[in-house]
Amino acid sequence: MPDPTPTAEPAPHETATVPMSLGARVATLVAILGPLAGLAVAAALFWGRGFTWVDLGLLVGMYLLTALGITVGYHRLFVHRSFETNIVVKFVFAVLGSMAVQGSLLKWVALHRRHHQHSDQVDDPHTPHHQGPGILGWLRGYWRAHIGWLFEPEPADLPRYVPDLEKSRALRVASILFPVWIVLGLVIPAVLGGLLSGTWMGVWTGFIWGGLVRLFLVHHVTWSVNSACHLWGLRPYRSGDESRNNAVFGVLALGEGWHNTHHAFPTSARHGLRWWQIDLTYEVIRALELVGLAWDVKLPSKQAQVERETHAETEPSGLSSGSRRGLC
Numbered sequence: 001m002p003d004p005t006p007t008a009e010p011a012p013h014e015t016a017t018v019p020m021s022l023g024a025r026v027a028t029l030v031a032i033l034g035p036l037a038g039l040a041v042a043a044a045l046f047w048g049r050g051f052t053w054v055d056l057g058l059l060v061g062m063y064l065l066t067a068l069g070i071t072v073g074y075h076r077l078f079v080h081r082s083f084e085t086n087i088v089v090k091f092v093f094a095v096l097g098s099m100a101v102q103g104s105l106l107k108w109v110a111l112h113r114r115h116h117q118h119s120d121q122v123d124d125p126h127t128p129h130h131q132g133p134g135i136l137g138w139l140r141g142y143w144r145a146h147i148g149w150l151f152e153p154e155p156a157d158l159p160r161y162v163p164d165l166e167k168s169r170a171l172r173v174a175s176i177l178f179p180v181w182i183v184l185g186l187v188i189p190a191v192l193g194g195l196l197s198g199t200w201m202g203v204w205t206g207f208i209w210g211g212l213v214r215l216f217l218v219h220h221v222t223w224s225v226n227s228a229c230h231l232w233g234l235r236p237y238r239s240g241d242e243s244r245n246n247a248v249f250g251v252l253a254l255g256e257g258w259h260n261t262h263h264a265f266p267t268s269a270r271h272g273l274r275w276w277q278i279d280l281t282y283e284v285i286r287a288l289e290l291v292g293l294a295w296d297v298k299l300p301s302k303q304a305q306v307e308r309e310t311h312a313e314t315e316p317s318g319l320s321s322g323s324r325r326g327l328c
């Protein structure tokens, strides 16, 4: 399976970084603590008046839409180019991914390509490893991979990871308008909550459940792929790093928790390669393919899978995906 992801020059160890501005730090803190505050309000509301079907529908619906924005769009389409589609579908997924409030399209894609290039080495932006020995080092690593890395200085060379996306005016615009999509992702559930319940209280609870609580879940599930899925789980394939298949996040992260498989076959549109490995993201890509909105859907051959199994005796031969030095 040829690796279509544009390659970058091998990065020197410890590339230059750009310090994070105070404004960016405050914005990141608000993006993390806002959803947490929303969760507290939701718990208080739940205690006082229970939970309506509208609230539940907005929570589940907005979770699926924005999480798929990350998994189908940001990750499998834009980072790894595991399938191809038209620019309208690309723009829609760029907007949905932005509504998950995990960074603009170009920045997210650049950082994730860097993660694959240096997976679990010191230049990996969010590896949980290399944080010292013992339980303290483990705890430091877990915190760093989950949230801490969001406050670290940014590599100065991020633009060199996304020349393909920079070429598209529509995607550049989608990325620049990131703050607009954030607001839209909070306004939509609030408006729907009001319309569906016919009350002002519905506007408020729609904002809380479909906006903030949904963001809390999407954030921590995605970050768990960075933290938990590089620490806990099985390693059926040789991937050259510490990535793991973790069934809990396989389900919650809509297929992204089959993370060892993903690191072994980064350009594969399907992460759950076994029939029992639930991978909702791949099902969505398949549905898009069925209606003609996705094509060139990439999957590893059976032979490539067998050669990469951890108990396989032969070295993987002729595999372009999963290369330790390759971009993905």
Ligand SMILES: [Zn+2]
Pocket (backbone or CB within 6 Å): 115, 119, 225, 226, 230, 243, 259, 263
């Ligand atoms: Zn990873």
Ligand SMILES: [Zn+2]
Pocket (backbone or CB within 6 Å): 075, 079, 080, 112, 116, 262, 266
């Ligand atoms: Zn990836």
